[in-house]
Amino acid sequence: MKATLALADGRIFRGRGFGAEGKIGGEVVFNTSLTGYQEILTDPSYDGQIVVMTYPEIGNVGINREDVEAARPFVRGFVVKEYWNRPSNWRSERSLGDYMCEHGIVGIEWLDTRALVRHIRDHGAQQAIMATGEVDEAALVHEAAMRPSLVGQDLASGVSTAKPYRWIGGTWALDRGFVEGAGDGPLVAAFDYGLKLNIARSLAARGCRVVVVPAGTSAADVRALGVDGLFLSNGPGDPDAVRGAVEVVGELAREMPTFGICLGHQILALALGARTFKMKFGHHGGNQPVMDLRSGEVAITSQNHGFAVDPDSLPHDVQVTHVNLNDRTVEGLAHRELPVFSVQYHPEASPGPHDAEPLFQRFLDSMQTRSSGGNERSLRVCSDRNLPEAS
Amino acid sequence: MPKREDIKSILIVGAGPIVIGQACEFDYSGTQACKALKEEGYKVILVNSNPATIMTDPEFADRTYIEPMTAETLAAIIEAERPDALLPTMGGQTALNLTLEVAAAGVLDKFGVQLIGANIEAIKKAEDRNLFKAAMARIGIDLPRSGYVGSMEEGRTVVADLGLPVIIRPSRTLGGMGANIAKTEEEYERYLQWALELSPIHEVLVEESIEGWKEFELEVMRDRKDNVVIICSIENFDALGVHTGDSITVAPAQTLTDKEYQIMRDASLAIIREIGVDTGGSNIQFAVDPRNGRMVVIEMNPRVSRSSALASKATGFPIAKIAAKLAVGFTLDEVRNDITRETPASFEPTIDYVVTKIPRFTFEKFKGAEDKLTSQMRSVGEAMAIGRTFKESLQKAMRSLETGSYGFESPEEVPEAEFELKISSANSQRLWYLAEAFRRGYSVEKLYELSRIDPWFLTNIEQIVEMEKELADYGGLLGGLGALPGSDLRLAKQWGFADRRLATLLRTSEAAVRERRIKDGITPVYKMVDTCAAEFVAYTPYLYSTYEEEDEAPPSGRKKIVILGGGPNRIGQGIEFDYCCVHAAFALKEAGYETIMVNCNPETVSTDYDTSDRLYFEPLTLEDVLAIVRRERPVGVIVQFGGQTPLKLAKALEAEGVPIIGTPPDAIDRAEDRERFVEVLNGLALAQPPSGTARTVAQAEDVARRLGLPVLVRPSYVLGGRAMEIVHEFEHLRRYMQNAIKSSPEHPVLIDKFLDHATEVDVDAISDGKSVVIAGIMEHIEQAGVHSGDSACSLPAWSLSQELQDEIRRQTVAMARELGVCGLMNVQFAVVGEKIYVLEVNPRASRTVPFVSKAIAVPLAKLAARAMAGESLESLGFTEERIPAYTSVKEAVFPFLKFPGVDTLLGPEMKSTGEVMGIDRRFGLAFAKAEEAAGNRLPDGGTALVSVRPEDRERIGRVARRLAEAGMKLIATTGTAEYLGSLGLDCAQVNKVYEGSPHTVDAIRGGHVQLVIHTVGDAKSVQDSFSMRRAALETATPYFTTIAGAAAAAEGMLLRTDGGVRVTALQDFHAGKWN
Secondary structure (H helix, E strand, O other): OEEEEEEOOOOEEEEEEEEEOOEEEEEEEEEOOOOOHHHHHOOHHHOOEEEEEOOOEEOOOOEOOOOOOOOOOOOOEEEOOEEOOOOOOOOOOEOHHHHHHHOOOEEEEOOOHHHHHHHHHHHOOEEEEEEEOOOOHHHHHHHHHHOOOOOOOOOHHHHOOOOOEEEOEEEEEOOOEEEEOOOOOOEEEEEEOOOOHHHHHHHHHOOOEEEEEEOOOOHHHHHHHOOOEEEEOOOOOOHHHOHHHHHHHHHHOOOOOEEEEOHHHHHHHHHOOOOEEEEEEEEEEEEEEEEEOOOOOEEEEEEEEEEEEOHHHOOOOEEEEEEEOOOOOEEEEEEOOOOEEEEOOOOOOOOOOOOOOHHHHHHHHHOOOOOOOOHHHHOEEEEOOEOOOOO | OOOOOOOOEEEEEOOOOOEOOEOOHHHHHHHHHHHHHHHOOOEEEEEOOOOOOOOOOOOOOOEEEOOOOOHHHHHHHHHHHOOOEEEOOOOHHHHHHHHHHHHHOOHHHHOOOEEOOOOHHHHHHHHOHHHHHHHHHHOOOOOOOEEEEOOHHHHHHHHHHHOOOEEEEEOOOHHHOOOEEEOOHHHHHHHHHHHHHHOOOOOEEEEEOOOOOEEEEEEEEEOOOOOEEEEEEEEEOOOOOOOHHHOOEEEOOOOOOHHHHHHHHHHHHHHHHHHOOOOEEEEEEEEEOOOOOOEEEEEEEOOOOHHHHHHHHHHOOOHHHHHHHHHOOOOHHHOEOOOOOOOEOOOOOEOOOEEEEEEEOOHHHOOOOOOOOOOOOOOOEEEEEEEOOHHHHHHHHHHHOOOOOOOOOOOOOOOHHHHOHHHHOOOOOHHHHHHHHHHOOOOHHHHHHHHOOOHHHHHHHHHHHHHHHHHHHHHOOOOHHHHOOHHHHHHHHHOOOOHHHHHHHHOOOHHHHHHHHHHOOOOOEEEEOOOEOOOOOOOOOEEEEEOOOOOOOOOOOOOEEEEEOOOOOEOOEOHHHHHHHHHHHHHHHHOOOEEEEEEOOOOOOOOOOOOOOEEEEOOOOHHHHHHHHHHHOOOEEEOOOOOHHHHHHHHHHHHOOOOEOOOOHHHHHHHHOHHHHHHHHHHHOOOOOOEEEEOOHHHHHHHHHHHOOOEEEEEOOOOOOOOOEEEOOHHHHHHHHHHHHHHOOOOOEEEEEOOOOOEEEEEEEEEEOOOEEEEEEEEEEEEOOOOOOOOOEEEOOOOOOHHHHHHHHHHHHHHHHHHOOEEEEEEEEEEEOOEEEEEEEEOOOOOOHHHHHHHHOOOHHHHHHHHHOOOOHHHHOOOOOOOOOOEEEEEEEOOHHHOOOOOOOOOOOOOOOEEEEEEEOOHHHHHHHHHHHOOOOOOOOEEEEEEOOHHHHHHHHHHHHHHHHOOEEEEEEHHHHHHHHHOOOOEEEEEOHHHOOOEHHHHHHOOOOOEEEEOOOOHHHHHHHHHHHHHHHHOOOOEEOOHHHHHHHHHHHHHOOOOOOOOOOHHHHOOOOOO
């Protein structure tokens, strides 16, 4: 079946449909990862977006029940050079197209994805409409142009969990799969702005007791849990639009060790008084070099963001700890006095390299106390065997 | 960290001659290293015995030693040059081994030379099986499980734990004797018993068999601050059991999820750290059990490799160049990515296309060698192709191979019973048999079961076969090309179908397909290899074609010249031609042209993105070249530098209106077409050996009777000595004719009088179309009849009279003028007494161009390229022959050890894979050096075994006497011994093999012989002495099968006086000249 991708600036790409049929809209971004399309599809940070994979052969390894970052996919439209419906991998359970059909994700293949990527690179990420079947292309362009930009959109609240829950699952291993078990380490409240489960797994694997709380949770409710530390998750949309969270974090970060990733990093920066801005096309991939300015070490990192922190807006008590070596954008911040830090990239990887994993240990080390907790025990328990419902 | 200031001079060890397993990828890496280090201001000292390399051109290093690659020589160079540091990781296994040897001998300590790149401990840890195993255990990385056993009981315990199948390897047997795979208990008991008996220490390694697992490779780099990045992942199409050099490989990995890939990445980081490769690149190979994902590490190479060359070309990330920079202290973040300019080298390339490499084999050259792929590498070259999908890159790679395939043609018919064997047992044709199997209705599941090739790859082939069927339907009932919808044609092109293959399927001509395609606007666009999947702007036009929307590299309006490369290496066409192409690119860039390279060989310097202004990594077929020429509109295309590959395209290109510069295609044709060439020679009153043609056995016999035996026979349609034989008997002639008629009834067989005992002479000359200058006269050591590529030769000539040489010069110039040569020309002469015969003329760059260039200190290919672009030799400053005061000898290197059961006797069909050069003040010394460099070090004493045919006796007398003078004891077979005895030489007698033990082979295998000289005549004597030649080969005893070769050896041994090693830099021989 024919499929069409129409960009807001009038550029049209024609290809063949796969996955679900229909029409969807979203911001088009490209991802340069060679592997990990399943993790990408299920990353809540992609809510409201159409993802173009730069690697041309997609679907090769199918879909399995383990490689998920949430209970359902969030990507709305998926753009690939060649979709592969006969997967080959020992863990594969079904085809990608089948999975996309089930979840209403519209796919398009056999278009010049490299031309599309170059267009986005030169003209910036933009809104687009994807539709299958016969379409009026001009109308699609018009519709795309009418769509609001991501600037000013609070998408995080929309994908956050409705209710708090405990997470007790560890990370995946080849010979064991996912291991469950509650640790007796520090109690962490993890704000879910669109949390990738591998963050929860990474914390739990290091012994943390993890309570995932909704984006709109008040400072008082967090305090009531008696936690040792605060974690701020990744998520979609404009950080500046999540004003409630910025205020809550502004309070809590001065009270306890705090660690933020991606959107969480941006929210923390805003809470500490900095500004954020929308990038031309962002960073989406698994090969971004980040230098730790204190040690000079370079980590190859997994990234997925369209907004960034403006380094000139940082207050005196906050320092830039990490920069991206490709474009010198801010990749990490730390408060000069408080045990509060954040990174723009994804130490939980999934997909991507594991170079930045030690950051979780740094967070653990920053939490000196061991609260006895107790208030979290009544909460629902989730793990990979019992995934939290995605909203 | 900035570069190190504590070192000023660096010694780079090259890889020596091209052999199977070590090819021109090490010229690529070494050249990059030389350039990178010179750029940083270091004094670079280079040792490499291979003259055909770019890196041994005198401008690439400050001091260049074309000397034998031995520890002794290396030590002498270190003593002479006193380098501060030695970089051992650029020259393959040869360089690592040599470095270990000189380190063990204390040379590095004695002269205070530091190793950079990799230290001794790291090299040992990676190379020594046990140390490697222990290192992997320390970091918890899985290896194939194994255990040493000393008895049958122990064996039973071990196998109970490992489970069958297992590999059984007896300890300390020669050449892996007694190794077996046991699949059943019965086999296990039998093989183990045998292995225990074979092992001199009754010890056997029993190892879990991972044959049939999936194989992957990762290319890893590390800097001195411990930053590690992965440059590329590679997945092998062939399952484990086939050497990775012989496997079809694909980049990036296709069938791993991110979780699985990251396990491999983590392991690679841990391994490079644990092994302790301080800086630079390493290659790590993994196997994955397709049933459960279990991953084991197979091996690690702590150096750049064939795979790293492939990874560099596949991603645009120049591993060797960066490795060289890291070795002198830079860190990855301090090195810029040349392609994007803005971003640093501390990242992991990502690609938005698929790369496929297919190895090229030459089993047909080695009678008796079985086309079966195993863990020992046998391929001699490779072709790589880039496409946006696997199908496109696979089909492009297939036609890049230049084996006459343009896609999935039906392979040779085999009996039904053997068909599945063609799939279950890896061989060079398996790819085509897989497609054939799909045509016969086999399923992916069944073929997976047979081949263990991942279903993902198989399904791709299945889909191509399905599309072929649909296309063939149009070729049949549906109305042909005209009826084929444009959208289908477009999709076929997107899947990589060649016009020529489409023409076959659609039953039309290639030209018709192309015309239709162009009419419909179905033409390729070109995309860049940019290391980053278009995330950043790329500045280096490294391009590949595909059938998509956007062309991102519109041609410039400059004056440009296209250079067509040589394609995959093969016996007869290798690195020498790449050398010429690279020179053309350099020279024409200097002359102000935009240079455009087209080639598909990933091992080469020509496919480095900074060799020319634009690089098209594309197959060298008419279709692909035309597409490039049509868009670029060059003022000229050079076809005479890349060997036969581009030459074969010359006529067709010219017919399409492509401006071929240099010698016109018609002149090439006059030299190549037998009848036209006879006219040329007759016109000039030059002689050719008497000859005739025959289409039947009777005709052949008539011709042979007229000419007199022996005769040289060859089919008229092949090049490079293929199927050429010397025939001494009528019976042999009849057999040859019957086969020739059967395999190709439409072509006549050419029969030449074979000039026995003739001296062969190779002449290279250069012309600007007006004046002709002789570049070099090379006198062969072996007599005519041995392919010129396999024969050793000397420049200047070592025995020809001045008069003969002058006559050869006169004839060469006359032919160059008559043909209108512009550029390079090579002539082969045979000299019998005072009579000169012209054997052939090749109006193109020859294999000897780099050798001659280095011998006479003139960059011939550069001058030729500029002459072809219209400059005169006079303006280029090359107007007369330059005869050096020293002698250079070229010697060939052969792959016989890799082909058990193959005879080592040389003949008219070329068999060598590479060459070495020896330079010294006198012929004998230069010859001795060349022999040593080729791995046949002439003995300092001991016993020479002599066995020659009766007609050679007279000539061996003098040689034997000189050997005796050089201190050799002589033993000889009956007839020869009697003759030598009659000359008063002290000579013991030894039995021929058929005369019974103890015989010649016993003497050789027993280590009682240090030099073998023997010549053979008829087929029977060839057969009788086969075991003797193999024995000499396998015991690494130098052997000569021609009197001339033996004479040269004797000369060398006599002259080699004090025994001390003398080394001289090329720059000193040249006295600084190179123009």
